[in-house]
Amino acid sequence: MAEHVLLVEQAADWKSGFPRLPVVTARDYLAGGDYSAHKQLRVINLCRGYRYLSIGYYCSLLAEARGHKVIPTVRTIQDLSSRDIYSLSTEELNAQVQKALGRRKAGLVPTAYELTIVFGHCGLKEFEPLARQIFETFRCPILRVEFRLQGTWRIGAIKALPIGGLTAEQETEFFNALEWYLSQRWRQPRARLTYKYDLAILHDPNEELPPSDPKALQQFVRAGKALGVNVELIQRKDYGRLAEYDALLIRETTQIGHHTFRFAKKADSEGMAVIDDPDSILRCTNKVYLAELLEANRIPRPKTMILRRENLLEAEAVIAYPIVVKIPEGSFSRGVFKAADRTELQRIAARLFKESDLILAQEYLYTEFDWRIGILGRQPLYACKYFMTQSHWQIVRHDGQGHHEEGRFETVAIDQVPAAVVKTALKAANLIGSGLYGVDLKVTERGPVVIEVNDNPSLDAGVEDKVLGEGLYRAIIGELVARLDRRRAASR
Template sequence: MQRLIITENPENWKINVEGVQLVSPSAYINSEEYARQKSIKVINLCKSYQYQSEGYYISLLAEARGHKSLPVTSTLMDFKLPNLAREDAQDFDQLIQDELEELRTESKLEFNIYFGSSSHPSLTKVSQLLFNLFQMPILKAIFSKKDKWQLHSLKPVNTKDLDDQEKEALTNALTLFLEGKKIVRKNYQRKKYDLAILVNPDDPNPPSDAKALQKFVKAADRVGFSTEFITRADYGKLTQFDALFIRETTNVNHHTFRFARRAEYEGLAVIDDPNSILKCTNKVYLNELLAANNIPTPKSVIIQKNNHAELKMEFPYVLKQPDGAFSKGVKKVKDKAEQNSLLKEFFQHTDLMIAQEFMPTTFDWRVGVLGGEVIYVCKYYMAKNHWQIIDWKSTNKDRLGDSETIPVHMAPKNLISITLKATKLIGHGLYGVDVKEVGGKFYIVEINDNPSIESGIEDEVDKMDLYIKIMNHLMKIVQSN
């Protein structure tokens, strides 16, 4: 994707980055070539962003043409509401207190932020945070301290207001921002489209292992993506990409959801899309959705925090935290005493719970669905001497049950049918559906928006073709946007 820096004096900038062109506002406004092209990313460095100024119209025109713009006009208008920045910063109060306290400075702190960078190393995390929240090329932050540090003001800065030293800092930060894409393979050639894979290096139970992630990179390369692994600290870089693939455990009250929302807003192809995250990560919603559409499930009951005295479930049954992932937050209840103890524990964090019939089986079916098509079928066997596929309390290597992957055409037809019917209610993305088989009948247990895809398990049958199918799906969305 072509990248344009729009500035009044292109000849005065010393930017030499592959695939980046500096052009004047008039050249961008009047060029029929730019007007026709869709794959353009615009970095607006005009001298003013005031309403109806040339800089304001550059961002507005970029959005009208379907180009990705930094900043977007909605961000420009956000600064008309000065309290908005202070309120958003309060959500990250602890990080701000921890970082600024280390400076041991006096009661006021003022500094510029250039594309998420600061000239002061101790302010790096705060600078990235504010840039992620407010996507402006240059920001001036002022913090003041009484009992604790508070964001006094945050406002955009125009290039015309910078001195020579500040312009040099801006140029260096812009160069780093533009070169931010990490080369993930040797003999690398940049492709037409850019893919970000969101991961958490510290996650002990990621949805894809290291080998699978590298296979995704190879598959992406084959279908035409240049790929970079990103983390939660790279929120501000999303506009540099054409597609986002989330390989980190998702949740609504979590940065993964913010990444998905932002990617969708910016027009990126995204898996998992925010609607799927919203629907799949809440078991209360899933229970109602499946019941309303006559999809067979284990018998389930919604339990309210202040109205669970009359709960009538045959012991043992399964108690589920609404937003648990990877079987965490799922407990088997064996008697009344354990029920009361677990309900007390869980209701500290939620007002609703799900009680579900316990269906003992030697394995669970896991069916992978992408864009309304089944792409893999696995059997996940229960962990040794345990009722789940993972024994979270065990530290032994056999804490995880065995698995078996079978060709899709060999899977029971009723299994495929119920899975496709259920996922159609969610969307058109990538899902992993957990299914119980009892007496030849199939029951949907869960639909996961962020299914496990690990080397040697889900890819056992289709090998690299599985990864290529997923990357091709993303590429089709990119090309249709």
């Protein structure tokens, strides 16, 4: 197999006159096969679009899960999805924009100018340095950037462009730039650093099922004081003040395309220590990504299939009924359904496919309780048993009227948890990163299996802290402090 592949949405997107290169359709790549096993693959995602939960989005998502080096990454896709997000990264570029456009003669560029950038090249010598900087910030194969004169020249809009949107002249530039790009080593941008000790905790006092209740939030405040950290509770309206702090702890349910992700992204761009970091949110909130990641790394899990509309009924050949069907993004047992037969499977899938091009089918494994192992900084922190609600198959039961019922719990000391459960949880969490995660597992006849990894696990007073007490909160704040200390030491 080639060291790199180019993904297109339809075979016809790669025109007959284009160079002979290893081109693969998105459908074939998503199906896995040899691509899942190839660990050293470089993937150029040239799908028609990267809208959230689209085929283009999933190609980058699963490429990352398989350990492939992909462009654009899911994080870049999210950066480009909203002006509110990408504007966080364009401020530093605007000085270069003014330098490049400000010297042009009056009248040549009245108030707006457009530039098409392919792999960091634009074909105009005077703009090449700017094009390279924009590409280094937003590593996407083809970008169309609009500059606007608003007192000074600034980036007004930036978006990914499909290969079908190029002119014949731009196609020639594209292939020249592609050849150059494939000859380069893969590099990641460096993170920025800051060195203060003020912690912001993002929460929503009106959230129905928050990851931390008010008593737990106050425990964080007290633990912070004990460690010499100023802890303040902030809300969505405090977005403009975020840079005043040096660390962020998110205690509001995280979602993509949501202000929680914007907070994480801004905190990370400011060089703050942050839990949950943007990459952890991206990786954990989508169950399709997690399924592929666990499969690629041979982590035990229930039988699982990633389904598209055209292969929906293939699930019957792999997974016996009842089949658990999941929307890629959900929390607290929401967006998870059980299909008893084909009719229910088709009915549930029809509804879910309106929200996502891919959904998840999973083997139904009933157990009296699920294990939740809390992992912090690649070490086990706490353990709980969450029992199923009465006469129901989930730990949280939603009635469709906005009400919910939770099963009972039992908090367990880490050294009392079966070693195989802890070991499996650590393997799964360490694939995501070094933040704070809650790994859900079931113990079956074939051993522990991972159901999912949560980036924003529940931490409620009297539940998850029942064994460690205040030590739970001190450990989490201590991890943020340790990160800041390491950064300060590294800067000396």
